[in-house]
Amino acid sequence: MPDHTTIYEKEALTYHELISKQADLTGRIQELRSCCGLDIVDLGAGTGRFTTALAAKAKSIIALDESEAMLRITADKLERAGLTNWRTQAADHRRLPLEDQSVDLIVSGWSICYLGSTNVSNWQQNIHQVMSEIRRVLRPDGTAIIFETLGTGYETPTAPDFLQPYYAMLEKEYGFSRQWIRTDYTFDHLQQAERLTRFFFGDALAEKVIEHNLIRLPECAGIWHLQL
Ligand SMILES: C[S@@+](CC[C@H](N)C(=O)[O-])C[C@H]1O[C@@H](n2cnc3c(N)ncnc32)[C@H](O)[C@@H]1O
Numbered sequence: 622m623p624d625h626t627t628i629y630e631k632e633a634l635t636y637h638e639l640i641s642k643q644a645d646l647t648g649r650i651q652e653l654r655s656c657c658g659l660d661i662v663d664l665g666a667g668t669g670r671f672t673t674a675l676a677a678k679a680k681s682i683i684a685l686d687e688s689e690a691m692l693r694i695t696a697d698k699l700e701r702a703g704l705t706n707w708r709t710q711a712a713d714h715r716r717l718p719l720e721d722q723s724v725d726l727i728v729s730g731w732s733i734c735y736l737g738s739t740n741v742s743n744w745q746q747n748i749h750q751v752m753s754e755i756r757r758v759l760r761p762d763g764t765a766i767i768f769e770t771l772g773t774g775y776e777t778p779t780a781p782d783f784l785q786p787y788y789a790m791l792e793k794e795y796g797f798s799r800q801w802i803r804t805d806y807t808f809d810h811l812q813q814a815e816r817l818t819r820f821f822f823g824d825a826l827a828e829k830v831i832e833h834n835l836i837r838l839p840e841c842a843g844i845w846h847l848q849l
Contacts, residue, residue: 622823625735629667629688632820637668637694639817642806643840646768647674649802650728653846654764659725662758664714665732669695675728676704683719685712686732715750719758727755730768731842737787748787752795756849763849767791771801771841774826778841788843797845806838814838 628636650656650671656678663672666684672695676682684695684707692709699707712718714733736747755765769788772779778801780788791797808814814836819827830838 623821625821628821629686630690633668633688633690633694635817635820636691639806639821640668640670642808642817643804644807645670645674646730646802646804647671649844650675650766653766653844654726654848656726660723661726661728662717662719662724664717664727664729664755665735666695666709667691667730667732669698671728671730672707673698673702676702676707679706682707684709685714685717687711687713715747715754717754717758721757722760722763724758725760725763727759727763727765728768729766731770733767734769734784734787737784737790739783739786744787745790748790759849761849765797765845765847767797767845768842769845771843773822773840774829774835774838775841776803776839778843780843788845791845795847797847799843799845801841801843804840804842806840808836808838811836 656675658680661675661679661682663682663684666672666686668691669684672682672684676699684692686692689711692711696709710718714736733751736751737744741747759765792799811834814830815827818830818838
């Protein structure tokens, strides 16, 4: 499996090329909380798929991520759009550089999982810290919406074993409700499907892409939603 930390530091543009093959997901966020006029924070914003789509509607938006290389792409897109209601800042999810009760909506896509995997020795403590930070910075009527994987290469939800305890914690301990959606990648041709799949998901899935001619690579995602 490729090293994702290195990808986020050194190959942010290729990551962005990969996710540009997925459908726009901001409608899913808007169904849960209308973003107009809100102060929004994107946790683990990466190259800004949520931040850049929500910025025009938001009162303000802050993109946080531990990777400055990823945030540079987000900032570049927001600058080119001529928007001024945003900032980016390098930060870890466990220590948010934000005032208490200063945020209406927190969104986070495929990011908190890096702290919540059972492959990380202190994953439970990590999730307690992240959830405590989310509760601290949200206003009393605030909303948190977290997207995480339910399996790449699968047509129906198939949560990786190492993330299931984190997902159970969100629901049982922190009161999130869950729904799921398809987040398939629609590539332009097989060679591109293989290259981008190998880049991020590794050799085994890339071989499956070739074997089954998966120009459309299926993927499922969970959306965890908390309304205070
Ligand atoms: C799979 S990318 C998702 C990016 C973006 N949310 C999206 O939907 O495309 C994961 C992002 O989480 C960031 N990240 C991982 N662990 C983090 C942590 N502990 N604190 C802050 N950001 C983190 C990575 O730098 C990376 O940009």
